[in-house]
Amino acid sequence: MVRELIEAIGEQAVVWHDEDLLVYEYDGTIDRGNPDVIALPKTTDDVVNLIRIANRYDAPVTPRGAGTGLSGGALAAKGGVIIGMNRMSTILDLDVENKTALVQPGVVNLDLGAEAERHGLAYAPDPSSQRACTIGGNVAENAGGPHTLAWGTTTNHVLALELVTADGEVQWIGHETRDEPGYDLVGCVVGSEGTVGIVTQVLVRLVPRPTAVRTMLAVYDSVRQASDAVSAVVASGIVPAALEMIDKMTIAAVEPVLNTGFPLDAEAVLLVEVDGPESQVEAEGARVEGILNRFEPREVRSATDPEERETLWAGRKGAIGALGQIMPNYYLLDGVVPRTTLPDVLDGVYEIAERYRLPVANMFHAGDGNLHPCLLFDEREPGATERVLDAGGEIMRLCVDAGGAITGEHGVGLEKRDYLPWIFTEDDMDTMKSLRAAFGPTENFNPCKIFPKGHGCGEAGHQHAQHQIAKFGPKAFV
Amino acid sequence: MADADTTGVTELERLFDHVDTDSARLQPYEIDGHLPRAAARVETIADVERVQSVATSQEFAVISIGGRTTLELGMPPRRYDLALDLSGLNQVVEYEPNDFTISVQAGMTLAALQRTLAANGQFLPLDHPRFEQATVGGICAVGRGGLRRNALGGPRDWLIGMRMVKADGTAIKGGGKVVKNVSGYDLPKLFAGSLGTLGVIAEVTFKLRPQPASDQVVALHTDSFTQALAAARAAAAAAPFLNGCVALSGQAAARAASQGADILNDRPALVLRASGLESAADEALASALAAARSAGLEGEESRSPAIVETWQAIADLELGTPAGHTRLRIGLPPGNLERARSLIAELVPEIGSWVAAGDSGLLLLETPSVDADTVRTLRNQLGPLQGRLTIESAPQELKRSADVWGPPGPGVRLMHRVKEQFDPQGILNPGRYVDGI
Numbered sequence: 001m002v003r004e005l006i007e008a009i010g011e012q013a014v015v016w017h018d019e020d021l022l023v024y025e026y027d028g029t030i031d032r033g034n035p036d037v038i039a040l041p042k043t044t045d046d047v048v049n050l051i052r053i054a055n056r057y058d059a060p061v062t063p064r065g066a067g068t069g070l071s072g073g074a075l076a077a078k079g080g081v082i083i084g085m086n087r088m089s090t091i092l093d094l095d096v097e098n099k100t101a102l103v104q105p106g107v108v109n110l111d112l113g114a115e116a117e118r119h120g121l122a123y124a125p126d127p128s129s130q131r132a133c134t135i136g137g138n139v140a141e142n143a144g145g146p147h148t149l150a151w152g153t154t155t156n157h158v159l160a161l162e163l164v165t166a167d168g169e170v171q172w173i174g175h176e177t178r179d180e181p182g183y184d185l186v187g188c189v190v191g192s193e194g195t196v197g198i199v200t201q202v203l204v205r206l207v208p209r210p211t212a213v214r215t216m217l218a219v220y221d222s223v224r225q226a227s228d229a230v231s232a233v234v235a236s237g238i239v240p241a242a243l244e245m246i247d248k249m250t251i252a253a254v255e256p257v258l259n260t261g262f263p264l265d266a267e268a269v270l271l272v273e274v275d276g277p278e279s280q281v282e283a284e285g286a287r288v289e290g291i292l293n294r295f296e297p298r299e300v301r302s303a304t305d306p307e308e309r310e311t312l313w314a315g316r317k318g319a320i321g322a323l324g325q326i327m328p329n330y331y332l333l334d335g336v337v338p339r340t341t342l343p344d345v346l347d348g349v350y351e352i353a354e355r356y357r358l359p360v361a362n363m364f365h366a367g368d369g370n371l372h373p374c375l376l377f378d379e380r381e382p383g384a385t386e387r388v389l390d391a392g393g394e395i396m397r398l399c400v401d402a403g404g405a406i407t408g409e410h411g412v413g414l415e416k417r418d419y420l421p422w423i424f425t426e427d428d429m430d431t432m433k434s435l436r437a438a439f440g441p442t443e444n445f446n447p448c449k450i451f452p453k454g455h456g457c458g459e460a461g462h463q464h465a466q467h468q469i470a471k472f473g474p475k476a477f478v
Numbered sequence: 479m480a481d482a483d484t485t486g487v488t489e490l491e492r493l494f495d496h497v498d499t500d501s502a503r504l505q506p507y508e509i510d511g512h513l514p515r516a517a518a519r520v521e522t523i524a525d526v527e528r529v530q531s532v533a534t535s536q537e538f539a540v541i542s543i544g545g546r547t548t549l550e551l552g553m554p555p556r557r558y559d560l561a562l563d564l565s566g567l568n569q570v571v572e573y574e575p576n577d578f579t580i581s582v583q584a585g586m587t588l589a590a591l592q593r594t595l596a597a598n599g600q601f602l603p604l605d606h607p608r609f610e611q612a613t614v615g616g617i618c619a620v621g622r623g624g625l626r627r628n629a630l631g632g633p634r635d636w637l638i639g640m641r642m643v644k645a646d647g648t649a650i651k652g653g654g655k656v657v658k659n660v661s662g663y664d665l666p667k668l669f670a671g672s673l674g675t676l677g678v679i680a681e682v683t684f685k686l687r688p689q690p691a692s693d694q695v696v697a698l699h700t701d702s703f704t705q706a707l708a709a710a711r712a713a714a715a716a717a718p719f720l721n722g723c724v725a726l727s728g729q730a731a732a733r734a735a736s737q738g739a740d741i742l743n744d745r746p747a748l749v750l751r752a753s754g755l756e757s758a759a760d761e762a763l764a765s766a767l768a769a770a771r772s773a774g775l776e777g778e779e780s781r782s783p784a785i786v787e788t789w790q791a792i793a794d795l796e797l798g799t800p801a802g803h804t805r806l807r808i809g810l811p812p813g814n815l816e817r818a819r820s821l822i823a824e825l826v827p828e829i830g831s832w833v834a835a836g837d838s839g840l841l842l843l844e845t846p847s848v849d850a851d852t853v854r855t856l857r858n859q860l861g862p863l864q865g866r867l868t869i870e871s872a873p874q875e876l877k878r879s880a881d882v883w884g885p886p887g888p889g890v891r892l893m894h895r896v897k898e899q900f901d902p903q904g905i906l907n908p909g910r911y912v913d914g915i
Contacts, residue, residue: 095811095813097811097812097813098811098812098813098839100811141660142660142664144658148658152635153658153660155664155667156631156635165892169891171888171889171891171892172887172888172889173887173888173889173892174889175809175864175866175887176811176864177809177810177811177838177839177840177864177866178623178632178809179808179809179810179865179866179868180866180887180889181866181868181883181884181886181887181912182671182883182886182887182889182890182893182911182912182913183668183671183672183676183889183892183893183896184621184634184667184668184670184671184672185889185892185893185896187634187664187667187668187670188663188664188667188668190664191660191663191664192663208718208719231576234576234578235576236688237599237688237689237691238688239687239688276719276754276758277719277758277761277762278761279755279757279758279760279761280754280755280757280758280761282757283755283756283757283758284755336656336657336658336659337656338574338577338579338655338656339576339577339578339657340574340576340577365658368656368657368658369577369656369657369658370656370658403655403656404654404655404656405654405656405659405661406661407659407660407661408656408658408659408660409658409660410660411660412660412661412662420661420662423654423661423662424651424661424662425650425651427648427649427650428650428651428652428662429662431644431648431650431652431665431900432652432662432663432665434899434900435663435665435668435896435899435900436663437899438892438895438896438898438899439892439895450662450663
């Protein structure tokens with residue numbers, strides 16, 4: 001098979017020596033997978049040929065972008081071929097009048113943002129990994145980011161796609177103005193985690209770049225005060241562009257590395273951003289500041305200048321990287337709950353972490369109710385990984401019991417698939433699988449992702465999940 | 479077959495009090511001249527499950543019906559045994575205002591939903607014609623954004639969860655109750671816009687927005703639709719955050735005026751809407767008006783004190799075409815609107831009314847004089863402009879001779895496969911959707 005892959009796309013575009021494969025064993029999660037070979041296509045035709053070759057050899061196919069994913073979605077769970085999309089990284093067209101861009105999937109999120117900015121436009125989804133992650137990966141995971149509070153996630157910004165399905169057929173789906181009559185197949189593909197095909201071109205919607213932006217940072221002495229301030233902002237009728245929180249453990253990690261000026265003894269920092277026309281930003285900014293001040297902050301800082309704003313954001317966007325200062329490994333969760341339950345769920349998260357003797361750092365999209373508890377550990381310590389996974393399962397269950405879900409923007413992937421029955425019945429999941437079947441022979445396409453079970457998916461490695469499921473029962477919100 | 483059919487209806491009558499077979503009472507469910515043999519009025523999701531279960535065993539063709547505002551949409555049904563009337567399934571299921579989400583049953587009208595939300599200073603940003611009748615389930619099944627879709631998007635953008643009943647009576651769900659969620663495939667998006675061909679939408683959960691502090695609607699009058707459209711394009715370019723930017727021909731304006739749009743008369747007009755904080759709405763309107771004036775619009779601007787009524791009368795232009803007329807809906811990139819307008823004006827001899835969203839490329843026109851050949855020519859010529867033309871309402875003759883949806887797009891092979899997976903017997907709204915689905 002390797003020989004055929006090389007014949008199809010050239011020797012430089014195929015990676016198969018053991019030492020070179022190591023890089024592709026990981027993504028941003030704890031899990032790993034062992035691919036047999038990596039193929040790096042340059043064109044849609046390349047992708048078609050690669051998929052057909054893999055199909056002939058009955059080899060699993062796993063699409064991959066930058067490998068920054070946080071659910072194991074890009075791991076070759078059953079070996080086989082990883083199709084890495086990084087070399088398809090051209091912005092093909094940018095239509096300023098109609099506010100759209102046609103891009104290849106390997107385009108880096110921030111590069112698209114920068115190109116849009118040159119034309120007075122913006123690409124709204126902005127995951128924290130935006131310096132590295134690709135649009136194709138964003139489409140697969142329906143990526144979000146701090147600014148999705150006002151603008152929605154990737155699915156709200158993708159208009160049409162070129163898709164190579166599992167049987168190697170090329171399909172354009174969707175339409176520039178969403179006026180093509182028929183089923184919303186784009187809506188099905190976005191967030192399908194690479195399980196129905198590989199996206200080879202993406203037509204995205206751009207939005208007008210706000211003429212003014214104001215970022216406010218408020219420091220609080222308790223997480224409760226900060227949570228209450230979040231609720232008050234949301235209830236006020238203002239929809240901020242972003243509404244983020246970081247807690248004490250996160251501050252302790254970022255402060256020495258990034259010198260953000262956060263007081264080390266503060267319990268929580270809130271970041272609120274408003275954008276739009278100048279007059280609106282002025283008025284909304286003043287109102288938000290008034291609300292933040294009602295909850296007795298230690299201080300409120302405010303910036304409108306791009307550089308100063310960047311400094312305020314640095315502590316949030318660089319948080320994950322900085323956590324390495326405290327412990328060598330982390331397990332980042334992605335629970336999402338109804339907003340009003342956020343303070344109680346946060347209390348629960350701290351309680352669980354304490355019970356499992358794990359340090360936890362919280363940084364999250366407070367306005368969306370999307371939590372990212374980050375459990376810190378050292379995998380070299382015997383039993384630590386199991387403890388982390390158990391605690392993670394318990395936190396996910398806490399979110400489900402609060403009326404929420406197991407993932408807000410990272411995807412189910414390999415990591416959380418055993419927990420899907422906590423929110424969906426067999427009938428729900430069978431229906432989803434029937435949708436997948438419509439896209440062709442997809443069993444070998446990014447196998448072992450999203451849905452529980454599956455032959456040869458390393459069941460042993462998922463004992464921890466079975467454990468938690470046995471403990472809490474199979475169903476919660478069904 | 480006749481025996482089986484009778485058995486099926488009897489079975490339904492045994493299960494429900496609300497099964498009608500009397501032809502007079504079936505009249506409201508008429509679609510393109512076809513009447514069902516029975517209508518079932520359901521009040522719970524369990525009712526829907528039972529109806530579908532019987533329908534599957536009897537191979538009844540079922541059409542889900544909500545507020546009956548858009549029955550004219552689509553091709554005539556291939557078969558029509560049972561009207562599944564969901565208007566009685568109309569309760570609020572869960573509403574916690576501070577979560578900014580609401581779950582309601584599919585048969586609730588948009589107006590009733592908005593009244594519930596308004597009591598808490600919130601609203602669902604959907605702009606739908608005849609919202610006193612139209613149900614949220616029907617709006618999702620049709621799945622389109624309206625004249626303000628540039629600002630509001632469509633149902634797909636506000637839907638976060640859904641409960642459905644499959645063709646065979648199995649109740650399922652997708653999404654959830656949280657505003658951000660990637661747990662499992664996005665079934666609500668698949669069902670939005672599927673026109674009842676994949677399953678019955680029984681309950682929907684939306685994310686919500688706070689009502690804006692200020693909401694303003696202004697009209698500028700002019701002499702021709704062409705001028706109004708040019709001004710709409712200029713206004714949209716100058717003020718990208720408008721909450722409505724619609725050009726109307728004289729006839730369209732007159733109809734909206736007669737329905738309560740107090741700022742319109744029988745002259746072509748540009749109507750602008752801006753919402754948000756007072757200062758922001760003022761600013762957006764001022765830049766839009768200045769741009770419209772530089773584009774040649776003159777005369778006094780009139781500001782509406784009755785914003786909801788005025789805008790509803792404009793939104794209602796999306797429906798209610800006079801008998802004998804055909805209504806065409808064309809969606810295209812907004813930059814191509816003016817070229818599309820002149821192209822259409824050359825090909826269609828008599829155009830009754832025009833309505834266009836200048837910021838999103840939606841063009842609606844009504845005409846008494848269009849045939850299948852003209853529609854084909856229009857589609858061919860609009861193709862290069864990325865225009866998609868749908869016949870929304872037409873005399874039976876035209877509906878029979880021209881495909882209302884137009885030639886299917888490249889994704890159609892996948893669509894048939896999705897349909898086969900969800901409705902293998904082909905009993906849900908057969909024949910009315912794209913490419914005979």
